[in-house]
Amino acid sequence: MSKRFFDPLSGVHVPHRKNTALMEAVRMPAPSSVVIPTVMHIGAPAKPIVKAGDKVAVGQLIAESGGFISAPVHASVSGTVKKVEDIVLSNGRSAPAVFIESDGEMRPFEGLEKPKVDTLEELTEAVRASGIVGLGGAGFPTSVKLAIKDIEQAEYFLINGAECEPYITSDTRTMLDYTDLVERGVRRISDFLKPKAVIIGVENNKPRSIAALKKRFEDDPHIEVKSLPPMYPQGGEKVLIYNTVGRVVPEGKLPLDVGVVIMNVTTLANIEQYIETGMPLVEKLITVDGSAVKEPKNIFVPIGTRLRDVFEFCGGFKEEPKKVLYGGPMMGTAVPNLDAPVLKNTNAVLAFAEKDADHKQETPCIRCGRCVNHCPMRLNPPAIAKAYNNKDGEALYKQRVNLCMECGACSFVCPAHQPIVQRHKLAKVVLRNWQNSQKGDKA
Ligand code: SF4
Ligand code: SF4
Known part of the structure; x- marks a missing residue:
């Protein structure tokens, strides 16, 4: 590809403001209710299979996958379905959502079973059933990335731990607090893909994460923890691929077309957790920060929790927020109101006071x-x-x-x-x- 259309050496130096990087994630208690949309991924909406009055438990399937590029949806709290009704999402798309009133017990669904994962096909099927999508923000169903027809194609397995967006530290906490899960996930998926190299790309402004991961893989010359210069958007899929394996993903092509399977580090940890426990994707580790937030934190939140409950758990607001975002200030999208729910691909919610709201003419x-x-x-x-x-x-x-x-x-x-x-x-x-x-x- 001509240089004219690809220059990963450009990008910008952004103020990182990783204020929560040293804050271990805490688990938020069950909210009184959740709103779980059937579209929290790229692709076809999931199809609801529950109705008002149904009792549900944590991890129970509430909406089936709507096609090959889609993902099933599971209850994130135990309780009673109050209604299934269309809501408008922040991207303007309208889709059915399942409203669940929590019983406060967070009772796991009795039918949960660990998946059998002895082959790549079984792994792909397990990831499909888990409802896991790209958790770094992309929301692309992860099972599709693993549905590889010719395994020889997968030359590199690349794990994205760059986390280059300002404020967001949820991947950092995954790498630090769940290093075990990351290690086992990397080894398990690498065993199936058999790539010629595994690379974990992390910006060098996360020295603790780099050190923790390097220690885990120092015995294996095929697994490299690559320290990358902090440059936005280092974590962009195409940029990271170029900066780690030197390949350019052409327009209209996928990473696999240039021999790369790429996955966000938190996505990988969630896959491993599903395989080890059978609990599908029902909660998210998110960063809550911004100048309007009283007590910024990293928290585990049931998917579908309304943002007003999330902010309340973080002490509420120091002053009225003038801008609230899903995600970071560079790629984040504006939240229409505080009743909007945490989605599968939410990695942060930020609330800014007037002085930082950035309404420039x-x-x-x-x-x-x-x-x-x-x-x-x-x-x-x-x-x-x-x-x-x-x-x-x-x-x-x-x-x-x-x-x-x-x-x-x-x-x-x-x-x-x-x-x-x-x-x-x-x-x-x-x-x-x-x-x-x-x-x-x-x-
Ligand atoms: S958003 Fe990023 S990729 Fe798109 S034109 Fe701007 S700098 Fe380039
Ligand atoms: S003013 Fe803005 S849009 Fe115009 S050339 Fe400069 S940076 Fe680009």
């Missing part, structure tokens, strides 16, 4: 080129803006807007505060419509 582009120079994919946001404003699908195709990973590095450096990421999201829709119309013309 947008001004016209001054063509300074900073966004181009800092884009790891070497995209040209002003040219994309022109094509988008003209609704010119062909020009958007030529500008490779689909390569944009929405990392926000361009917006971070833009002196005009242009809404580049939001524009690129919309431009991808224009491009998709244009591509569909082209197919129609040929039919």
Whole structure:
């Protein structure tokens, strides 16, 4: 691929603000109720199989997978289903959600069993049944990554522990507090994939995590803990692949097309936990931080817990939050209101006071080129803006807007505060419509 479209040496230096890095995760008590959406992943929604009045227990299946690219959903508290009703998610998508009133007992479902995992196919099936999706934020069903037809393809097994977004420390805590699980997960999955090398990529601003992992794998020359310079977006899948194994994932291709199976470190720990206990994905380790939060923490939260309950567990607010985000300040999405639930791919919730809410006034582009120079994919946001404003699908195709990973590095450096990421999201829709119309013309 031409250098023009990929320059992982760019990116930006962001203030890390990892205020909670030394805070061991604590478990939040059962909330009085949860709202569990059937879409917390990329792909088809899961199909609800419970109705109002049903009694459920922790880990019980409440919505079946809706297809190959989908994931089942499980009850995160024990109690009674109050209703199954559509809700609007923060991405504007509407989907059914299961509302459960908790009995406060967190009673595990009696039918839970450890999966039999003697082959890669059984591992893939187990991961599918566990409901685990990319927990670093992507939400792509993890079983799909493991459904490998030709095992020779998997040359590298890459574990993403970069955690380059400011504020977020949930992966850091997984690496420090659950090193055992990470170690057993790495060894188990590596045994099935048989890659020629296993690499765990961690930014070098997490020396404790690097030291803990290096100690675990010092006996195995095939497993390398790679210390990476802190540079945003080091944890972007394509960037991490380039910076660890030197391969470029071309547009429209997957990591496996260049010989890489890549997985977030917390995703991997959750897979191992499911295999060892039979408990599917029902809770998330998240970072709660931001200038409006009284007591920032790392906490385990039942999936579906409303954010107002999460913040209350963290002492409430020092002052009224003006901006609340799912995820970090670079890639996070605005939370519509505090009744929004914690999702499977939520790794942090941040609440900012007025002074940090960052409502900067947008001004016209001054063509300074900073966004181009800092884009790891070497995209040209002003040219994309022109094509988008003209609704010119062909020009958007030529500008490779689909390569944009929405990392926000361009917006971070833009002196005009242009809404580049939001524009690129919309431009991808224009491009998709244009591509569909082209197919129609040929039919
Ligand atoms: S950084 Fe902002 S002002 Fe500069 S060229 Fe890019 S969009 Fe325009
Ligand atoms: S959001 Fe897209 S255009 Fe902006 S720096 Fe990241 S990849 Fe480049």
